Amino acid sequence: xxxxxxxxxxxxxxxxxxxxxxxxxxxxxxxxxxxxxxxxxxxxxxxxxxxxxxxxxxxxxxxxxxxxxxxxxxxxxxxxxxxxxxxxxxxxxxxxxxxxxxxxxxxxxxxxxxxxxxxxxxxxxxxxxxxxxxxxxxxxxxxxxxxxxxxxxxxxxxxxxxxxxxxxxxxxxxxxxxxxxxxxxxxxxxxxxxxxxxxxxxxxxxxxxxxxxxxxxxxxxxxxxxxxxxxxxxxxxxxxxxxxxxxxxxxx
Amino acid sequence: xxxxxxxxxxxxxxxxxxxxxxxxxxxxxxxxxxxxxxxxxxxxxxxxxxxxxxxxxxxxxxxxxxxxxxxxxxxxxxxxxxxxxxxxxxxxxxxxxxxxxxxxxxxxxxxxxxxxxxxxxxxxxxxxxxxxxxxxxxxxxxxxxxxxxxxxxxxxxxxx
Numbered sequence: 268x269x270x271x272x273x274x275x276x277x278x279x280x281x282x283x284x285x286x287x288x289x290x291x292x293x294x295x296x297x298x299x300x301x302x303x304x305x306x307x308x309x310x311x312x313x314x315x316x317x318x319x320x321x322x323x324x325x326x327x328x329x330x331x332x333x334x335x336x337x338x339x340x341x342x343x344x345x346x347x348x349x350x351x352x353x354x355x356x357x358x359x360x361x362x363x364x365x366x367x368x369x370x371x372x373x374x375x376x377x378x379x380x381x382x383x384x385x386x387x388x389x390x391x392x393x394x395x396x397x398x399x400x401x402x403x404x405x406x407x408x409x410x411x412x413x414x415x416x417x418x419x420x421x422x423x424x425x426x427x428x429x430x431x432x433x434x435x436x437x438x439x440x441x442x443x444x445x446x447x448x449x450x451x452x453x454x455x456x457x458x459x460x461x462x463x464x465x466x467x468x469x470x471x472x473x474x475x476x477x478x479x480x481x482x483x484x485x486x487x488x489x490x491x492x493x494x495x496x497x498x499x500x501x502x503x504x505x506x507x508x509x510x511x512x513x514x515x516x517x518x519x
Numbered sequence: 520x521x522x523x524x525x526x527x528x529x530x531x532x533x534x535x536x537x538x539x540x541x542x543x544x545x546x547x548x549x550x551x552x553x554x555x556x557x558x559x560x561x562x563x564x565x566x567x568x569x570x571x572x573x574x575x576x577x578x579x580x581x582x583x584x585x586x587x588x589x590x591x592x593x594x595x596x597x598x599x600x601x602x603x604x605x606x607x608x609x610x611x612x613x614x615x616x617x618x619x620x621x622x623x624x625x626x627x628x629x630x631x632x633x634x635x636x637x638x639x640x641x642x643x644x645x646x647x648x649x650x651x652x653x654x655x656x657x658x659x660x661x662x663x664x665x666x667x668x669x670x671x672x673x674x675x676x677x678x679x
Contacts, residue, residue, distance in 0.1 A: 314567055317566060320567075320568075388598070392596075392597040392598035393597060519573075
């Protein structure tokens with residue numbers, strides 16, 4: 268595979284992760300468990316959308332077909348979205364959202380500190396900007412994991428179940444294909460297989476501190492890099508794309 | 520107009536969300552110069568998702584047009600990433616007077632070494648006995664604090 272195609276695929280995956288998770292978090296707007304937390308989660312959503320904008324814009328430039336960030340964000344079909352499956356899962360109760368967020372933030376943090384050293388200058392610049400924000404996303408989701416895990420009997424039981432439920436979607440974060448191999452060889456991004464054991468250690472330590480058990484690795488969902496999504500993705504896109512499908516070319 | 524006069528002109532453009540702080544004081548304007556007679560302004564976002572960036576661009580366009588420039592370029596760069604160290608001394612003073620605690624300078628408290636939250640001075644009564652209520656405030660760049668002495672809640676322009 269040539270470098271340009273691999274880079275385009277890679278950028279879309281990163282951008283889709285941020286866009287779809289940001290969209291899911293934005294559904295909490297006005298529904299957070301308390302005012303400060305409502306603001307915090309929407310700030311996080313906004314940061315993620317910011318990351319996706321920079322990444323989509325660059326993906327459009329790399330592809331060289333004149334596509335804008337909006338074309339890429341709003342005008343693809345489901346199979347063309349390459350976000351990790353964990354990002355498209357339903358928000359559930361707040362513990363479900365926190366479990367999903369912590370596991371993703373921990374992954375995203377380890378990924379972006381490596382991307383900061385990317386051989387591609389634009390990727391490195393976007394990552395250097397984003398990592399400042401991802402760092403406090405991670406801090407917040409760790410704090411919530413501790414508070415809920417080491418909280419009341421009920422909060423403990425609920426968040427343990429949330430981690431158990433989401434676990435089967437974590438393997439998908441580390442699946443690599445031909446595009447990844449080109450990206451690694453070119454020094455653009457890290458080998459996810461090297462990140463996986465570090466991620467696991469960090470997660471284990473956080474869950475232990477939160478008096479939670481790390482779920483057992485069993486069968487894992489996969490397929491996001493081929494655009495095979497969960498049943499939830501279609502529902503997300505129907506809302507996300509509504510304006511652009513109804514009023515093609517509309518601008519803010 | 521000289522490059523210096525161009526900077527002075529841009530110093531009149533205020534942050535849309537913190538109207539006492541100019542874009543120059545905020546450190547959003549990286550470069551302002553004339554290239555072949557036309558102004559070229561380089562800006563950088565404070566936060567990746569800062570919704571005010573678009574408004575800032577439009578406000579810059581408005582002042583340029585206001586003094587008669589039709590041809591100009593506004594470029595956005597991400598690197599080097601903006602940090603609160605780009606805020607000028609004048610900007611820090613303006614924040615303080617407006618009731619927003621300016622970002623604490625990196626050297627001012629040893630708690631950072633131990634991973635403790637930063638000591639922030641209350642912009643209202645100047646007490647150092649304050650506590651963080653939330654890392655996230657009314658805009659992406661601010662955190663929410665409260666003073667333990669005068670009890671007033673206040674915004675802190677967080678340090679990144």
